[in-house]
Amino acid sequence: MKIxxxxxxxxxxxxxxxxGNYLGAMVNWIRMQDTHECIYCVVDLxxxxxxxxxxxxxxxxxxxxxxxxxxxxxxxKSILFNQSQVxxxxxxxxIFNCVARLGWLNRMTQFKEKAGxxxxxxxxxxxxxxxxxxxxxxxxxxxHVPVGDDQKQHLELARDIAQKFNNDFRDRIVAEGxxxxxxxxxxxxxxxGPATRVMSLRDGTKKMSKSDPSDLSRIxxxxxxxxxxKKIQKAKTDxxxxxxxxxxxxxxPEAENLVGxxxxxxxxxxxxxxxxxxxxxxxxxxxxxxxxxxxxVGRIGDETRRLxxxxxxxxxxxxxGAGRARAIAAPVMEKVKDIVGLIRS
Ligand code: TYM
Numbered sequence: 001m002k003i004x005x006x007x008x009x010x011x012x013x014x015x016x017x018x019x020g021n022y023l024g025a026m027v028n029w030i031r032m033q034d035t036h037e038c039i040y041c042v043v044d045l046x047x048x049x050x051x052x053x054x055x056x057x058x059x060x061x062x063x064x065x066x067x068x069x070x071x072x073x074x075x076x077k078s079i080l081f082n083q084s085q086v087x088x089x090x091x092x093x094x095i096f097n098c099v100a101r102l103g104w105l106n107r108m109t110q111f112k113e114k115a116g117x118x119x120x121x122x123x124x125x126x127x128x129x130x131x132x133x134x135x136x137x138x139x140x141x142x143x144h145v146p147v148g149d150d151q152k153q154h155l156e157l158a159r160d161i162a163q164k165f166n167n168d169f170r171d172r173i174v175a176e177g178x179x180x181x182x183x184x185x186x187x188x189x190x191x192x193g194p195a196t197r198v199m200s201l202r203d204g205t206k207k208m209s210k211s212d213p214s215d216l217s218r219i220x221x222x223x224x225x226x227x228x229x230k231k232i233q234k235a236k237t238d239x240x241x242x243x244x245x246x247x248x249x250x251x252x253p254e255a256e257n258l259v260g261x262x263x264x265x266x267x268x269x270x271x272x273x274x275x276x277x278x279x280x281x282x283x284x285x286x287x288x289x290x291x292x293x294x295x296x297v298g299r300i301g302d303e304t305r306r307l308x309x310x311x312x313x314x315x316x317x318x319x320x321g322a323g324r325a326r327a328i329a330a331p332v333m334e335k336v337k338d339i340v341g342l343i344r345s
Pocket of ligand 1: 009012021022025043132133134136137146148149154195198199207208
């Protein structure tokens with residue numbers, strides 16, 4: 001049971017995906033399909049850490065799966081499935097609840113943001129969320145995790161959990177035949193590209209997010225071409241022209257964000273975009289940005305809608321992916337049980 005390079009990542013089926021999800025994470029997911037064994041999950045168990053309407057959750061899970069495929073993930077190449085179909089996630093999540101320390105979870109900024117002032121009313125699941133995320137990755141002993149910048153802290157926690165598990169059970173791990181005492185790898189975050197943190201179109205200091213009450217703050221992967229163009233037209237900017245060099249972004253988060261988005265969508269370095277548009281007003285740049293955005297995102301939206309016309313086919317894809325995922329995770333879980341001292345038949 002050697003550790004081999006393997007990619008794992010996931011997205012929550014809460015509302016429709018947006019440009020931040022696509023540029024921050026999915027672009028790298030698509031790229032890594034050609035070089036790695038990849039497992040991409042729709043993390044429905046994570047979604048229910050806050051209330052989800054059951055009918056909408058099912059629909060959103062299919063919708064996110066359709067968006068994955070529409071954006072370029074190939075279910076024949078990569079494993080695509082929804083988390084709750086593979087019980088190893090929840091089982092290993094429980095074991096990690098017993099490995100991770102309260103002090104570690106208390107430092108998680110995402111919990112603080114999501115729970116807000118009324119922490120007493122947050123679900124226990126929301127608090128333990130990062131342990132389940134570590135389980136998602138480590139149930140496959142995955143080595144690479146392509147995500148946006150906001151997931152960095154959760155990934156550091158996953159690394160800490162892997163290390164503590166290896167330390168706590170070192171003797172048992174060696175006895176099970178892992179001579180170097182390493183059962184779980186240290187998963188590497190893959191956070192690269194010009195848009196690892198896409199900001200709101202209305203406020204360049206806030207992350208683009210599904211939970212922002214203003215729909216104008218984000219471009220959804222389901223938006224049609226007119227809506228995308230309108231949102232870009234209305235995006236906040238400042239009165240200065242586009243800078244010619246990256247130093248000119250200082251104190252101009254909206255300008256930096258829009259140029260970063262263009263660079264990521266056009267697959268060009270930021271320097272090249274600045275060389276082309278430096279000194280120009282935003283009005284012209286926004287037209288060019290709307291063009292690349294409607295071309296890329298508009299196509300994903302159209303294809304998602306087409307795929308959503310056959311929900312049974314999406315369910316078949318998820319079931320097939322879950323079967324393949326289970327085949328990898330089940331032997332890992334058996335070893336974990338042997339290492340921890342749990343009797344199995
Ligand atoms: P989620 O569903 O919030 O986001 C999915 C992915 O999109 C990235 N992302 C962004 N990237 C750049 N700019 C933004 N504005 C932006 N907003 C979101 C996120 O970084 C993420 O990569 N906890 C995870 C889901 C998860 C997971 C995992 C990820 C569960 N288990 C195991 C990796 C491995 C989450 O809530 O992502």
